[in-house]
Amino acid sequence: WVEKIADLPEHGRQLISKLADTFWPGPFTIVLPKRGTVPEIVTAGLDTVAMRISAHPVFAEIVHVFGKPLAAPSANRFGRVSPTTAQHVLEELDKRIPLIIDGGPTQHGLESTIATVRANSIDILRQGPITARQLSEFADVNIVASSSRKIAAPGQLPSHYAPKTALYLIDSADSFFPEKNQRVGLLAWHPISRKGDLQIAQRGTGDRRSLKFAAVRALSVRQDLREAAANLFRYLRELDMLGLDVIVAERVPSQGLGAAILDRLERASHR
Structure with missing residues (x-):
């Protein structure tokens, strides 16, 4: 079916076949x-098309019943x-689309590798979710950073995945101090126990009731990158709904x- 949609280049047919056999169905998209x-x-006027086979059983059944490829935007x-x-x-998208099918939360949390x-x-x-290291088993791998003038795939704009609340990246919450009366949310990577003054912080006032962070979400208590990826967007949304002044996220x-998680955070913090 791929050849019905894409014009497969002769030089890459064998490699494309190996990648598809290895990572399909799954979170891997090939642009051809x-x-x-x-x-x-379907392609926003581009001369390329992005293809993926989903591993989700509900979506797979929808495609099977439909019997044809589906164009599926975000x-x-x-x-x-x-x-x-x-x-x-x-x-x-309430009232903007006619139907939502609930297949449960996403497995990986992040969008597919393209x-x-x-x-x-x-x-x-x-x-x-499919990392550069995994792909390097098949060929040399390059990370392409496209300019905003030439976008070849979703998620390449400098600003993307952004909450309405301003987001800033920090190395550690230990070295971050909010401005006076500023309500700050923390998206934490380092163990909460490392931050002795996380919940009761002194802002130089001696008032131990003053909270350093109004809300905290730990990406992964075990510091597991897959768990962190699965939680990333859910926790960003939760913090964004709390009426905070600022959200800070630990790298x-x-x-x-981790490279994919950082990519999302860097684009979400771009102003």
Whole structure:
């Protein structure tokens, strides 16, 4: 079916086949030149098409019953925090779409990895659950940072995944001190126990009732990157709904899946 939609380049056919066999169904999207039969509305006028086979049993059944490929855009407003539950979709698109099918929370939390295949390399256009290390087993891997003038895949704009509340990246909550009367939420990576003054902080006033953070969400108590990825957008949404002045997020390690989490946080904090 891929060849009905995409014009497979001769130089990458074997590599594309290996990638598809390994990562489909799953959170991996391949961008390829499209065939003329693909409507422009599906590809936003681009001459390429992004293809993926979902591993979710509910969506797989929908595609099976429909019997044809489906164009499936993101279920959130442009540039905003990605949804990970049906309730998130309802909050974003209530009265804008006719139907929401609740298949439970997303498994990975992050959107799929998006890649395109060159002659002897794989270009990652958007980092995701399938990491550069996994892809490097098949070919050389490049991380492509596109400019805002030439966007080849979703999630490449400098500002994306952004909550309405201003978000800032920090190395550690230990070294962060809010301004007076500022209500700050913390998206934590480091163990909460490291922050002796997390809940009862002195702002130089001697008032131990003064809270350093109005709300805290720990991405993963065990510091597990997969758990952190699964929680990222849900916790961002929760903090965004609390009427805070600022959200600060601790940086996660940049290895493996951490690179994809950092990518989302950096774009969400872009102003």
